[in-house]
Amino acid sequence: MTNDQATRATAVLVGLDDPVAEVPAIAGNKAATLAVLRRAGFEVPPGVVVPAGSLSVVADELPASVQAALLKVPELLEARPWAVRSSSTAEDSEQASFAGQFETVLGVEADGLADAVRRVWRSGVSDRVRAYAGGRGRGRMAVLIQPMIAAEAAGVAFTTDPVSGRHRTVIEAVEGLGERLVSGGATPERWTLEEDGSLEAPPGTTALDPGKARAIGDLARRVEDHLGRPQDIEWAIAGGSLWLLQARPITTLPGAGPELIPIPIEVPPGYWERDAFHEPVPISSFGKVMLTEQVLKVLPSVFAEFGVLIDRPEAAVIGGWMYNRLVPVGAPPAERRGGRGRPSAPPRWLLRILMRVHPAIRRRTRAARRAIASDLPHTVIRRWNEEWRPEHQEEIARALALDLGALSDEELAAQLDRRLELVAHPSHAMVAVAYWIVVYELAAVCRELLGWDTAKTLALLEGLSTTSTEPARQLAGLAQLAESRPAIRELLTRVDETTPERLADVDAEFARAFERYVEANAHRSARYDVVDPNLAETPHLLLRLVADQIEIEFSPDDLAEGARRRRDEAADEARRLLASHPEADRERFERILARAREAYPAWEDRVWWTQSVQTALLRYLALEIGRRLADRDRLSAVGDVFFLEARDARSALFDGADRREPARVAKGRRAWAMANPGPSTYGEPPSGEPPFDLLPPAARLVNQAVLWGSTQFFGEPKRASDTATVVGTPASAGRYKGAARVVMGEHEFEKIRAGDVVVCPTTSPAWSVVFPSMGALVTDSGGILSHPAIIAREHGIPAVVGAGNATSLLRDGQTVTVDGTTGVVEIG
Structure with a gap:
């Protein structure tokens, strides 16, 4: 920069035709590029720039000199309204585009110009930009003002x-x-x-x-x-x-961003399935610890206690994607079962003998008998409600109160050890198996006595999963409070990343209420990986949902009343049909219904406390470790910590070794995996149905329940839909026509508009806050007992789950009709 340029850079406004506007350090990359192209004769609209130097002071309000200069814009740019856009010194560069990260304000008139410039300027210091920038830095913000083009x-x-x-x-x-x-x-x-x-x-x-x-x-x-x-x-x-x-x-060409590092495809013997429900994208290196600690290490002992004829789950990373399989009790190694071919089932006469004489099977049969005789499923549900959940809640409150930045390396490592110990608590798996058994009993008795299918049976339980609806209920309370405060209502008409910071200046009481809501509900990962920011880190998304609830006039009381009515109607219908049955049948139905209604809320409840919140707490620990390693030049950026395995990240705090290269390789391999998704399965599936009819009654009940529950949760495999319709599992009754909105993760919540048909790979319980804004739901994966299905029924919106390729087939803005009763989504 020349001395003359430096002097002119202190000017509060610089025209695009001024040569100084071609200097990126002054005008930012966007404006500087347009100034260069305008001078070269390209048809670029005229404009003025508020230089980066004028906005370098960290403050909440525009400097007085800038506000005064903006009064001259009507003389400099007569055509109006204007478009006010960011022009950061970091965006539109060869390293990163920052596309969509900063604010743009359109249709600006003179009386709103200062506010628009301020919004754009403040968007440069948002949490979203900080996360996107990582180690690159956010640059300094200049602001570009141009006449809007009335585009045809x-x-x-x-x-x-x-x-x-x-x-x-x-x-x-x-x-x-x-x-x-x-x-x-x-x-x-x-x-x-x-x-x-x-x-x-x-x-x-x-x-x-x-x-x-x-x-x-x-x-x-x-x-x-x-x-x-x-x-x-x-x-x-x-x-x-x-x-x-x-x-x-263009920064997204193949080879731009993370280097794509190919992964050799090595398929172990046997049959493997990809869990697209929990892992719609490749899991991060750090995030794998949730799978190993909570599933692979815990399930064998839980299966043994209940008498499930599954010895253990196994996982394999194939081409960067996680694949799973279940190994039956007594099964020989895969290579002894014919390698990659279809496993052949023994004849029934041999199976009958094996069921009676195989030591491992006999042990599981006895365990199942003990589990049912002692009513282990009901005991587990009670322990969750009265013992395990309160313990988790108390421990989580202590963890959230910690200042991780103030801990020594040793104390931080001890917190990670403690978190992994809690992730491995058996309650997550114990409650899942107990829930499946209790709810299966209800489905079985309704099928036997009433001829009902699963969808009809689940109407008996509608509205009982309050964990699914409570965040939206509390958000509705915030919406009611906001509606009564004109200043807050006005603020929520233009929500951006800086809005949460401005709440206290506008209305201190509402700011405190919002902060309490965030603390109570937002420290939950919306997916099953630590790599994704959660809603506590992006609170402006919650404020947009508050604004949506004001618009749609969402009533949680009406929602709860509708669910209670449907639940009561289903129970009344069942009792009418059972009136002619023997008293023993009626008593059996009432006993099993009462148990299922007690167990039903536990499914979503345990996911909240044992998985969603635990994943968020692991993320916070990972970020603090990443900050320390980046400060010590052992990582290139804080976020690279997610590409180290959890225990390796812990070791890096102490061993002094440089982790930049391992993180680069892991990041490149994950990027390659995302660009090269693997098939849904490898190998040949086992032939035939499990011979549960050969088992004694207790073992038969337990194993049928676990097979039924896992199938209803994950859903049956679906073929790809054609271009005319999308077909999946009917999950929540009703019919709705509206605009499709493809939402690939919680980072795209801001795309959702009230009444949209949300189309997504899956949802977790953390998505419950956006359900009041939806008109209907379509997911790629999941079954009738999956999280999206449960939450949709609790909110009374039509839903089709397990549709296979809906996110690939449907496009934003398409008109679709969702039939949650038939499982069909019509396009057009």
Whole structure:
């Protein structure tokens, strides 16, 4: 920067035609690039920049000099309204785009200009940007102000295909403003212009014609030629002119970001299934500890105590994806069962003998008899309610109160050891098996005496899983409080990452209520991996949900009353049908119904306390370890800690070894795995059905219940749906028509608008806060007893689960009709 530039950089406003605007350190990368292109003759709208130096002071309000200068903008930019956009010195760089990380405010008039500039400026210090930036740094924020283009069509164009890496121009276009494309509010037309000049047009085009598409392709190519590398541009067409709104290097080409490091595919003998429900994406190295400690180490002893004829679960990482299998009691090693071929079932006469003489099977049969005779399932549910859950709650409260940053390395390592010990508490698995047995008994008696299927039976339990609805109930209380406070209601009309920080200045009482809500409900991981931020780390998403509840006038009391009514109606119908049955049948039904109603809430409850919160606490420990290792130059960035296994991260606190290379390799392998998803199964599945009819009554009940429960939870395998309909498992009755919104994880909660049909890989109990905003739900995985199915029934919204490829087939903005009674999703 020259002395003259340095002097002019102190000016509060810099025009795009001023040469100083071409200096990224002053105007930020976005504005500087546009200034360069405008001087080169490209059709870039005029604009002014609030330089980064003017906004470098860490404060909550704009400096007085900036506020005064903004009063001159109407003279400098006569056309209005304006678009106010970020131009950070870190965004639109070759290292990272920061796309979607900063705030943009459209349709700004003079009286709202200062507030819009402030919102954009403050978005540069949000938690989301801090997490995205990692070790790269967030840069300094400049703000760009330009006249809005009244677009007839707008969109983006890539001069290299960002998926395949081929050198061709990919154009995405929508009618009207490009914001509809960026926000997911419209499904774009996708045009492809090859290097040889051939043009591929989508069916039913409305935004572009071939001539306009070629003009956009030519513009993108000229920008690439001028800037010297592949570009991602934003464009708009208005009044016959093609405007260039933004240009940035493509940072998502194959090879950009984490290096893709191939993983050799080595498939162990036997049959393996990928758990797409718990792990819709490859699990992180650190996150694997939840699987090993809570499942692989605990389930063998739990199966033995209940008399389940499964010796142990096994896991294998194949191509970066986690695959599981269950090994039956007494089964020979896979390589002795014919290697990779289909295992052959012994004849029934031999099975009958084995059931009686095999020592391991006899031990499990006796264990099942003891479990049923002592009513172990009911005992476990009682212990959860009266002993285990309170213990978990007390320990979690102590953990959340800790200042991890104030601990010594030894104390931090001890906290990790303690967390892993608690993750391995048997209550998570014990309650699951007990729940399956008790609820299976209800399903079996309803099938036998009433001829009901599982879906009909579950109506008897509707509304009892209060853990699924309590976060939304409390959020509704916040919405009611906000609605009564005009200042808060106004603040919630424009929620961004900085809004939670501003609550106290607007309304201290509401700020305290919101803080209590976050502490009580938000320290939960929404997926089953420590790599994902939780809602306590992104509280602005919760404020957007509060705003949604105000809009839809959600009533938790009406919700609870509707569930109680449906539950009572189902019970009344059952009793009418049983009126002609013997008294013993009626008493049996009432006894089993009472037990199931006591057990039913425990499923979601134990996931909250033993899994969701524990995963969040592990994440906090991992981040603190990562901060220390990054400060000591043993990791390149704090977030790289997730690519170390938990115990290796612990060791790194003390051994002084550099972990940057192992983390780089693990990150690259995970990135490769995400780009190369494995098949749903490897090997041949066992043939035939388990011969449970050969077992004594108690062992038969236990094992049928576990097989039934796991099938109802994970769902049956589904074939890929065609383009006309999506078919899955009917999970919550009703029919709803609305706009689809594909949400691949909790990081996309902000896409959800009131009344949307949310389409996602799966949900966890932490998603319960967004259910009041949904019109219906469609998931790729899960069965009728899975978390998304349970929460949908509790909220009374239609749901189809286990649809296989819904997130690939459906697009944002498509009109779909969800039939939760038949399991069919109609497109169009």
